[in-house]
Amino acid sequence: MAVSRADVKKSYRTQIVLLGPPGAGKGTQAKSLSEELELAHISTGDILRQAIRQNTDLGKEAKSFVESGALVPDSLVTRMVTRRLLADDVKNGFILDGFPRNVAQAGELDEFLGKEGRSDYSVIYLDTSEKIIVQRLGGRRICRNCQAVYHLTNRPPKKDMSCDNCQGQLYQRPDDKEDTIKNRLEVYGKETQPVEEYYSRNKRLFAVNADKDSGIVLGEMLDFLRQR
Numbered sequence: 001m002a003v004s005r006a007d008v009k010k011s012y013r014t015q016i017v018l019l020g021p022p023g024a025g026k027g028t029q030a031k032s033l034s035e036e037l038e039l040a041h042i043s044t045g046d047i048l049r050q051a052i053r054q055n056t057d058l059g060k061e062a063k064s065f066v067e068s069g070a071l072v073p074d075s076l077v078t079r080m081v082t083r084r085l086l087a088d089d090v091k092n093g094f095i096l097d098g099f100p101r102n103v104a105q106a107g108e109l110d111e112f113l114g115k116e117g118r119s120d121y122s123v124i125y126l127d128t129s130e131k132i133i134v135q136r137l138g139g140r141r142i143c144r145n146c147q148a149v150y151h152l153t154n155r156p157p158k159k160d161m162s163c164d165n166c167q168g169q170l171y172q173r174p175d176d177k178e179d180t181i182k183n184r185l186e187v188y189g190k191e192t193q194p195v196e197e198y199y200s201r202n203k204r205l206f207a208v209n210a211d212k213d214s215g216i217v218l219g220e221m222l223d224f225l226r227q228r
């Protein structure tokens, strides 16, 4: 019997946390998964960068943390995420990209989803080597206009330094400079690696080798979600 796209979608776990170091491909994979499964993509990094561009109160508070690669205080980020999780477009599920970032945030997420009766979620860990991380972050370029993500060698724009979609100018994120990458990796090791252990203990963690081509990584994640 033929299985329809809707049947396949129903069989997915629709609440997903994507975990992994800077440059692992969380944003890239979250975008593909959200298109494939029609789920809301919630990227804390994107929300914070937008607030900084718009110079909102949140942006003013977050700017120095984001640009130096430090974590923005939990109280600000957790409030921002829990509000977003109550929005209408999240009712069918979500992909969280960039949250939780430490064990306190993971606990807050569990408490919030528990109270909402939505405790059932999957955690996918994008396992990436340091050499690949440095190569990916160093070569990443973003469209100033539509925020599309490119890479100088892995996913180059068709025309030099301009976006294929909207011809916007491409730029390098301030936190993708060499010294800040080093700091982000240190922060990851200290603050976020314990989150992997937290989910591993709770038997939620599914690891994918994210050094591979992005299409292969996506396929492995979809296989995992289908089998759950």
Ligand code: AP5
Residues within 6 Å of the ligand: 020, 021, 022, 023, 024, 025, 026, 027, 028, 029, 044, 045, 046, 048, 065, 066, 067, 069, 070, 071, 072, 073, 074, 077, 097, 098, 099, 100, 101, 105, 136, 137, 139, 140, 141, 149, 150, 151, 154, 155, 175, 184, 210, 211, 212, 213, 214, 215, 217
């Ligand atoms: P955030 O934006 O979340 O940064 P990050 O976690 O460091 O992740 P990145 O966006 O750098 O990488 P990614 O894994 O999404 O990789 P991408 O897909 O772009 O956070 C930024 C800052 O905000 C933080 O430092 C902090 O200050 C603050 N913040 C955010 N969340 C917070 C929280 N919860 N609490 C406190 N503070 C918070 O890919 C990278 C490049 O590689 C791209 O060019 C892409 O084209 C390429 N690429 C991707 N996958 C592949 C592949 N498989 N093969 C080849 N190339 C690939």
